[in-house]
Amino acid sequence: xSIFRPQSWRKSKNLGTPGxxxxxxxxxxxxxxxxxxxxxxxxSTSSTYHNKSTARASVKVSTNIPPNAPPAYAPTSPVDxxxxxxxxxxxxxxxxxxxxFLIDDSSSMKGRRWTEARTSLMGVADxxxxxxxxxxxxxxxNSRKEGNGLRTGNQVMQxxxxxxxxxxxxxGQRLENILREYMISLERGNRTSGIFSKNPGVKPMNxxxxxxxxxxxxxxxxxxxxxxxxxxGEFPLSQVGIQFLQVGDDPSAKEALQELDDGLSDKHDxxxxxxxxxxxxxxxxxxxxxxTLIGGINRRMDRKA
Numbered sequence: 073x074s075i076f077r078p079q080s081w082r083k084s085k086n087l088g089t090p091g092x093x094x095x096x097x098x099x100x101x102x103x104x105x106x107x108x109x110x111x112x113x114x115x116s117t118s119s120t121y122h123n124k125s126t127a128r129a130s131v132k133v134s135t136n137i138p139p140n141a142p143p144a145y146a147p148t149s150p151v152d153x154x155x156x157x158x159x160x161x162x163x164x165x166x167x168x169x170x171x172x173f174l175i176d177d178s179s180s181m182k183g184r185r186w187t188e189a190r191t192s193l194m195g196v197a198d199x200x201x202x203x204x205x206x207x208x209x210x211x212x213x214n215s216r217k218e219g220n221g222l223r224t225g226n227q228v229m230q231x232x233x234x235x236x237x238x239x240x241x242x243x244g245q246r247l248e249n250i251l252r253e254y255m256i257s258l259e260r261g262n263r264t265s266g267i268f269s270k271n272p273g274v275k276p277m278n279x280x281x282x283x284x285x286x287x288x289x290x291x292x293x294x295x296x297x298x299x300x301x302x303x304x305g306e307f308p309l310s311q312v313g314i315q316f317l318q319v320g321d322d323p324s325a326k327e328a329l330q331e332l333d334d335g336l337s338d339k340h341d342x343x344x345x346x347x348x349x350x351x352x353x354x355x356x357x358x359x360x361x362x363x364t365l366i367g368g369i370n371r372r373m374d375r376k377a
Contacts (some may be wrong), residue, residue: 176283285325313368
């Protein structure tokens with residue numbers, strides 16, 4: 073069995089798909105990872121998920137956790153607790169999305185912030201996995217360790233234990249990597265089908281970034297570039313959502329993230345696809361979990377903040 077999930081954003085609907093995969097970078101026998109190709113390089117598209125397995129060596133790590141193992145984190149409310157006053161479950165929308173978590177593993181995340189990031193991720197990931205039959209994907213900003221198809225908080229915790237925070241905070245670069253590969257698959261499918269609605273294999277993406285909010289590069293330019301690309305392709309407004317969950321209480325970092333949420337759409341005449349929510353170690357209530365999971369893809373939730 074391949075150690076990689078099929079390198080495309082076309083997830084299988086088959087409930088019999090293999091369990092979660094973990095890919096491991098250097099430090100366990102794999103070579104160093106070459107630097108990411110900048111978005112401005114419009115040459116070869118060989119960096120897409122279709123052939124990523126040939127780009128670097130990886131080692132598969134056995135999770136030793138059954139697919140249906142109970143979560144390590146007990147959510148504050150059962151799934152029914154997320155229903156609104158009308159009796160509807162707002163998280164049902166997650167069934168239509170691929171949910172991807174991008175975790176800040178920079179030096180500034182050491183200590184309490186890393187613990188808060190793990191706690192928040194275990195809580196929301198366990199809920200998200202209930203709605204995505206393919207499981208969730210977890211990636212890091214510096215480490216190339218990643219988890220694909222994770223379904224429980226236990227699996228998230230095991231992945232976290234394999235990563236040690238270090239380095240800078242390349243939020244923009246990693247957003248660019250993820251969004252570029254997704255857009256290549258999306259645009260290829262759109263050209264093939266002629267009309268996006270005829271190509272339901274590429275699901276919309278719900279990208280949730282857990283960070284202390286202090287990037288060392290320019291995520292704003294990346295978001296603007298891809299928002300314009302989505303607008304130009306006339307893709308649905310719900311095609312991509314980006315949610316920033318800020319851990320820690322740095323006021324300047326909070327302000328920087330809030331600018332991504334509030335200022336980009338009007339200032340640059342682009343779609344509104346960014347939301348932010350703070351997390352400072354408090355109990356993860358049902359309301360906060362809902363806000364975190366769908367704030368980037370549900371404008372009504374964003375306006376309630």
